[in-house]
Amino acid sequence: MNLPKIVRITEVGPRDGLQNESQNLATADKIALIRQLAAAGCKEIEITSFVHPKAIPNLADAAEVAAATADLPVTRFALIPNAMGYQRAHEACVDGITLVLSATDTHNRKNLNRSCQESINELAPLAARAKEDGLAARISISMVFGCPFEGNPGLDRILRLIDTMAYKGFGRIGLCDTIGIANPQQVFDWTSRIQREFSGLDLELHFHNTYGRGLANVMAGLEAGITRFDSCVGGLGGCPFAPGATGNVATEDLVSLLEESGVKTDLDVNSILAASDFLAGKLDKRLNSNIWQVHQAQRALATA
Amino acid sequence: MNLPKIVRITEVGPRDGLQNESQNLATADKIALIRQLAAAGCKEIEITSFVHPKAIPNLADAAEVAAATADLPVTRFALIPNAMGYQRAHEACVDGITLVLSATDTHNRKNLNRSCQESINELAPLAARAKEDGLAARISISMVFGCPFEGNPGLDRILRLIDTMAYKGFGRIGLCDTIGIANPQQVFDWTSRIQREFSGLDLELHFHNTYGRGLANVMAGLEAGITRFDSCVGGLGGCPFAPGATGNVATEDLVSLLEESGVKTDLDVNSILAASDFLAGKLDKRLNSNIWQVHQAQRALATA
Numbered sequence: 001m002n003l004p005k006i007v008r009i010t011e012v013g014p015r016d017g018l019q020n021e022s023q024n025l026a027t028a029d030k031i032a033l034i035r036q037l038a039a040a041g042c043k044e045i046e047i048t049s050f051v052h053p054k055a056i057p058n059l060a061d062a063a064e065v066a067a068a069t070a071d072l073p074v075t076r077f078a079l080i081p082n083a084m085g086y087q088r089a090h091e092a093c094v095d096g097i098t099l100v101l102s103a104t105d106t107h108n109r110k111n112l113n114r115s116c117q118e119s120i121n122e123l124a125p126l127a128a129r130a131k132e133d134g135l136a137a138r139i140s141i142s143m144v145f146g147c148p149f150e151g152n153p154g155l156d157r158i159l160r161l162i163d164t165m166a167y168k169g170f171g172r173i174g175l176c177d178t179i180g181i182a183n184p185q186q187v188f189d190w191t192s193r194i195q196r197e198f199s200g201l202d203l204e205l206h207f208h209n210t211y212g213r214g215l216a217n218v219m220a221g222l223e224a225g226i227t228r229f230d231s232c233v234g235g236l237g238g239c240p241f242a243p244g245a246t247g248n249v250a251t252e253d254l255v256s257l258l259e260e261s262g263v264k265t266d267l268d269v270n271s272i273l274a275a276s277d278f279l280a281g282k283l284d285k286r287l288n289s290n291i292w293q294v295h296q297a298q299r300a301l302a303t304a
Numbered sequence: 305m306n307l308p309k310i311v312r313i314t315e316v317g318p319r320d321g322l323q324n325e326s327q328n329l330a331t332a333d334k335i336a337l338i339r340q341l342a343a344a345g346c347k348e349i350e351i352t353s354f355v356h357p358k359a360i361p362n363l364a365d366a367a368e369v370a371a372a373t374a375d376l377p378v379t380r381f382a383l384i385p386n387a388m389g390y391q392r393a394h395e396a397c398v399d400g401i402t403l404v405l406s407a408t409d410t411h412n413r414k415n416l417n418r419s420c421q422e423s424i425n426e427l428a429p430l431a432a433r434a435k436e437d438g439l440a441a442r443i444s445i446s447m448v449f450g451c452p453f454e455g456n457p458g459l460d461r462i463l464r465l466i467d468t469m470a471y472k473g474f475g476r477i478g479l480c481d482t483i484g485i486a487n488p489q490q491v492f493d494w495t496s497r498i499q500r501e502f503s504g505l506d507l508e509l510h511f512h513n514t515y516g517r518g519l520a521n522v523m524a525g526l527e528a529g530i531t532r533f534d535s536c537v538g539g540l541g542g543c544p545f546a547p548g549a550t551g552n553v554a555t556e557d558l559v560s561l562l563e564e565s566g567v568k569t570d571l572d573v574n575s576i577l578a579a580s581d582f583l584a585g586k587l588d589k590r591l592n593s594n595i596w597q598v599h600q601a602q603r604a605l606a607t608a
Contacts, residue, residue: 001492001527184523185565188305209516212557212594216520219488223305243605245598253516261489290516294549301547 004227006264008044010204011037011251013279014065015046015079015098017236019056020247021283027061029282031068033275037233038072040271046098046230049079050089066092075136081112086126096136098174099123103141103158106149111142116161124168131169139165140174140206145182145190155190162198172202174230177217179239180210180246184220191224204228207249209288210239214249215257222263229254234276235288250289252276310568311531312348314508315341315555317583318369319350319383319402321540323360324551325587331365333586335372337579341537342376344575346555350402350534353383354393370396379440385416390430400440402478403427407445407462410453415446420465428472435473443469444478444510449486449494459494466502476506478534481521483543484514484550488524495528508532511553513592514543518553519561526567533558538580539592554593556580 014034018025025033034047047069053060062078069076070093077096078089089097101119102108108116123139130137141161146152158175165173175191187205194203205221205228207214218229235250252272255265269291276292287293318338322329329337338351351373357364366382373380374397381400382393393401405423406412412420427443434441445465450456462479469477479495491509498507509525509532511518522533539554556576559569573595580596591597 001489001524003489183561183564185305185307210594210598211560212513212516212554213519213561215516216523216561219520219523220305239598243601245601246594250516256515257487257517257520260487290514290550294514294543297547297549 001223003222003261003263004225005262007222007227007229007258009042009251009254009265009267010044010046010077010228010230011042011233012046012206012230012248013037013233013236013251015049015059015077016230016248017232017234019049019058020238021058021236023283024058025282027064030061030065033233033278034065034069034076035072036271036275036278038069038074040275041265041267042074043266044075044077044096046077046079047094050085050092051079051081063088063092066094077136077138080126082122083126086129090133090135094135096138097126097130099126099137099139101139101141102147103143103153103161104147104150107143107147110149117164120164120168124170127168127170136172137170138172138174138204139170140176142176142178144175145177145186146179148179155193158190159194159197162194162201166198166201171200172204174204174206176206176230177208180208180213182207182217183213184216187217187220188224191221191226195225202228204230206230208237208239209235209246209249212246215253218249218254218257233272234279234292235290236279246288250276250287250292252289252291256291305527307526307565307567308529308531309566310570311526311533311562313346313555313558313569313571314348314350314381314532314534315346315537316350316510316534316552317341317537317540317555319353319363319381320534320552321536321538323353323362324542325362325540327587328362329586331368334365334369337537337582338369338373338380339376340575340579340582342373342378344579345569345571346378347570348379348381348400350381350383351398354389354396355383355385367392367396370398381440381442384430386426387430390433394437394439398439400442401430401434403430403441403443405443405445406451407447407457407465408451408454411447411451414453421468424468424472428474431472431474440476441474442476442478442508443474444480446480446482448479449481449490450483452483459497462494463498463501466498466505470502470505475504476508478508478510480510480534481512484512484517486511486521487517488520491521491524492528495525495530499529506532508534510534512541512543513539513550513553516550519557522553522558522561537576538583538596540583550592554580554591554596556593556595560595
């Protein structure tokens with residue numbers, strides 16, 4: 001088992017996590033959360049989304065959140081759906097943009113009302129503008145390992161999609177298991193092949209723990225040599241096709257696993273846990289993070 | 305990633321799972337559960353424990369459960385703490401025995417009031433009697449990868465322990481991560497080494513999902529060539545040092561992961577899920593199994 005020595009984690013809690021919560025967090029609390037995550041060692045944080053406020057009301061305070069975190073020594077990413085979103089994000093002085101599309105046409109049409117090819121054509125100029133404007137840019141492909149409508153899209157389709165994206169100038173591409181259905185053998189085989197075919201790309205993986213496989217899939221990606229992973233403080237987030245199911249891989253579970261396996265993350269697990277405690281208090285809910293649950297149980301025992 | 309083609313799963317729900325539940329299941333329900341598990345394809349089930357009824361009141365009906373499941377085409381294991389337990393189990397006509405000790409003296413003394421060496425000396429004649437009596441026998445070492453009192457026992461200690469056990473005639477040895485603290489790198493390295501040193505042993509792995517690493521650790525064991533795993537319907541069971549934390553690796557999560565990864569289990573995941581539904585109803589609780597939680601969410605959505 002030959003693991004990389006260092007991985008880079010992009011914290012997506014303030015965006016991917018919070019946008020899925022039924023309860024909204026106050027803007028000041030979002031800012032406090034992002035500052036806690038930065039203090040815990042997060043170097044990249046997806047802080048918000050510049051989608052239309054009507055689409056995701058929870059994130060309507062995007063510009064305010066960006067302005068209040070500009071001093072942090074962090075690359076602050078924001079999700080951008082289109083040119084209008086890019087404009088708003090750029091004016092709000094974020095440091096990076098996350099673009100999104102789906103691996104399957106059915107999901108892309110349901111979600112974004114256009115084909116995958118149309119999305120790529122529309123997003124490519126935004127990635128180019130980001131480069132000109134000195135912003136980091138990444139594009140996340142959702143449903144890579146399985147789609148609720150089309151099932152397994154197949155590696156060939158993903159290879160063609162990445163080929164098109166690489167040709168269009170995308171350099172940092174995220175493979176997202178949005179419904180948590182990937183398995184480790186698939187992750188290992190697919191990411192190994194993709195790296196062989198596209199040696200110049202900066203690949204990252206984004207896993208959900210819907211079926212309990214999140215960390216197993218991370219390990220498979222690591223074994224294939226991937227060194228960038230998304231994760232979400234407290235394991236927030238979910239699966240729109242199984243409301244109530246477990247969400248994103250929890251940052252604290254990921255950091256603890258990696259550090260104990262000898263893989264450096266430069267994140268402090270106890271500080272991440274403190275941020276999760278803060279979130280749990282503000283959202284008044286039990287989090288999905290396994291380590292958070294252990295700590296809760298131990299505290300309950302200590303005060304009993 | 306070179307995975308074995310077939311694994312053998314020992315279902316430990318009726319023993320390891322139920323003994324940790326605060327609520328007891330009626331004897332008829334335990335029997336019904338075991339029959340459902342057998343119908344789902346389980347070939348080995350740990351059905352109960354012949355410890356003193358005062359120690360685990362939940363399992364005081366051990367003989368009754370054994371008698372009512374004798375017709376099943378299943379190797380029915382029972383946990384045996386000592387010669388008295390062996391006698392009762394043998395009279396109750398179980399098919400196999402599970403013996404237990406800890407990897408660390410501190411935990412063994414707290415749990416069994418003797419040193420590891422004393423446990424081995426005491427249990428070896430029971431394994432020999434099982435052989436004479438035509439019963440299957442396995443011995444499970446708890447806290448192999450970490451102990452709440454002594455921390456990481458170190459691979460050298462585990463190698464010495466296994467050496468002693470092999471010398472005393474134990475042939476099937478379980479390495480149990482009782483508190484769920486193992487990490488995949490450790491599991492891969494340790495089980496690889498143990499197999500190199502003791503090629504004649506039948507090794508099995510038993511993981512808890514306390515820190516969310518259960519399936520990742522299974523994958524690491526598989527990659528090292530281990531083909532026997534314990535798991536627990538519904539993910540019942542827990543960690544005595546973190547009450548409320550996630551329990552054993554759930555059988556349905558394990559089966560689904562393995563089958564989708566191309567590893568045959570001969571278990572039917574939907575039938576296991578049905579057994580979990582039965583358990584959830586009888587225990588009136590939300591189970592830890594991720595797949596069970598997804599199905600619950602989807603059913604709630606369908607009936608909404």
